Amino acid sequence: MPKFRSSLFVPSARRQPHSLLLTTVDEDNTANMSQQALNKIAPNSPSRAKPSEIETNLATALYELETNISDMRGALRPLQFVSAREIEVGHGRKAIVIFVPVPLLGGWHRSQQRLTRELEKKFSDRHVIIVASRRILPRPKRSNRSHTTLKQARPRSRTLTAVHDAILTDLVYPVEIVGKRVRTREDGSKILKVVLDEKERGGVDYRLDTYSEVYKRLTGKGVNFEFPQSQSEY
Template sequence: QEIEVGGGRKAIIIFVPVPQLKSFQKIQVRLVRELEKKFSGKHVVFIAQRRILPKPTRKSRTKNKQKRPRSRTLTAVHDAILEDLVFPSEIVGKRIRVKLDGSRLIKVHLDKAQQNNVEHKVETFSGVYKKLTGKDVVFEFPEFQL
């Protein structure tokens, strides 16, 4: 799927089945480099194709006999998308800032060690995440304070 990211740039999202995600992530760094060469400067991100099951309401108790697993909840899927998005770097912290008008801004702290690998892509990451989930997100590389 190809989407427009800020500044007239395009990003390519490749959806991978969840069981194959591990093996894709083993070769992801080389694969992304080759694909970005091929697609001339478009950013390529790999995300697992996950399903969100609706929250069971009081009315919907007839058709689904099984309990909804935690991995199919909205929150779990959105967190997992964020994890896949920033691979190979790791998320070390998260802050949710609720503004006075009620809108939320998620600040995601990424690993300082990977800063030079992913720093040029953070606008792409936030654009892709906004497109997929509708949530605003800002990526930071904090200095560690004890």
Template sequence: MYTSRKKIHKDKDAEPTEFEESVAQAFFDLENTNQDLKSDLKDLYINSAVQIDVSGSRKAVVIHVPYRLRKAFRKVHVKLVRELEKKFSGKDVILIATRRILRPPKKGSAVQRPRSRTLTAVHEAMLEDVVLPAEIVGKRTRYRIDGSKIMKVQHLCTVIVN
């Protein structure tokens, strides 16, 4: 039988948390009830989901999706986020692709790591995932006297309303 358990794929010995199961159930319900998203969500699944505090009473749901399925998720991103925000009322929903950071190669090693697996490249890609319907057009990093850093990101809003 097809259940919400098919909508979440964890690593080998990891069991999904209660919150991850609720997110998987929301995906399953959307696939069964929403005819617009049914064909698009058929082959999609998530890796994990986390609820974080943003500021004060605001919360956000961060859903990690497989890197290989990121393009399929981007096609339905606007509709999917809108429907999931209805399900999780009062919470922002963010879809982020799961990426891997590789450590720098040791001295004398002939292996080079790809640019896409460096810490900087992964963090920049995550930032693009966070502002996804929009496009990043500029970044400014401000260094304070006490050593802290503030990054300001300018984005070009390219939301397509369907």
């Protein structure tokens, strides 16, 4: 997964009030973060040493939720993220994509529905998306294939196809994907059609454009998310 970095906002020399922490940052973002908030960024992530503005604000928001909502404290305490990125999704809206360590994805999922709602209250007009930070390994070149390379085969989970499929699943979680098909347009271009569980229509139909744009920005591939038009699409 490529690393993304947002440009840093450079404020005036006057120190901003603590109440504005979620919308403004110092030139050095770590100056506005408590150590507890900084701990929400995974220790092996480059963002830990030099977080972007959105990463600073996200880490602070997560720590505030952990501190202030007692019944979420136990679930949120172990959660960390690798990086975060803002993506324009059209109609004047943005999405915040949170990349999380694969081993912690289950913990994020257990709290995801409520956590997403709470974060979207703090980051108004933005949808929050949680995606595991996965690495794609290139296919070994024939000329470089040695006996050792063949013994250490590339895991299927690290192939481009597997990672892109996993991103689809992460984007719409906890909604189930019930069908996929590739459509060829008149100009010869192809687009993936993903059919989601009809039972979840009312809860996520307003997010479908966000899912499509985020997937395109992360993978370079077009996708349409839809709900079944008939029972035969299941």
